[in-house]
Amino acid sequence: MEPVKGKLIALGGGDDDGLIKLIRSEICAVTSHIEVIATAASTPEESGMAYKEAFEEMGCHSxxxxxxxxxxxxxxxxxLQRIAKADVIFFTGGDQVRLAKFLNGTALLDSMHRRYRTDDIIIAGTSAGAAIMSDRMIYNGxxxxxxxxxEMKTTEGCSFIKNxxxxxxxxxxxxxxxxAHAVAHDPAYIGIGLSEETGIIIKEGDQVEVFGPGVVTVIDGGGIKFSNIPLVADNEPIAVENLKMHLLxxxxxxxxxxxxxxxxAQEVSKSVVNG
Incomplete structure (x- = not known):
């Protein structure tokens, strides 16, 4: 995972007022350019305009x-011109497979990737808009x-971050x-489960910080000692040894x-002592 300049902000769904307020506080300037992409929604125009109005109610002018x-x-x-000058790209909820279908392989997504790596841009999303952020996403189970x-299936995401x-x-x-099944199947991947109204900010493509009132579940397969997944046939239950979980x-x-x-808090204390 290479360090990047942009931030990813992902919400687990539900009421997203907290996410919009967080984006507003993160970007600071009311003149920041925000692009809403509602392709995942069942009524994309209606959803897109609703989010546009929500950001405008927070004082955002563009x-x-x-x-x-x-x-x-x-x-x-x-x-392409609008993405080149965007400060925030916001993906709504809905159907993540549909969203990835219309973005993957496009010059627009390539431009988003470049901006995320090199610029201080925010890529944000809720529900489906959060699920598409990695190179793989779960869509069944x-x-x-x-x-x-x-029974658990994954497919290609939009690859702002990998693994x-x-x-x-x-x-x-x-x-x-x-x-848990997805991580056991691909132990190089770390699983992040977002409760509703709760989310994460990923800084430098590495540091996952929590916002909101709920719990974020992290499932890490790096220490797996045994899995029967390669051994059993489809429709059989899986067995996994030493799958690690954290609650944040x-x-x-x-x-x-x-x-x-x-x-x-410990990091802040260390920096004060060392300073």
Missing amino acids: VHFMHIDETNPADKPEY YGHYSLIKG IFIDTHFAERGRFGRL VHGYRYCLREHLFQSL
């Missing part, structure tokens, strides 16, 4: 809706069936099993490269 779907291609010259081989799974509505929809709340972070759980 908010635009980018309509991308079957009849509106991503690589319009106008859209429900209840106890999620721990049956073949993590971001799952949303995590506690509310009982998605522990499918995230506001004030804590997880460093992806070091596989390290940290208290932000």
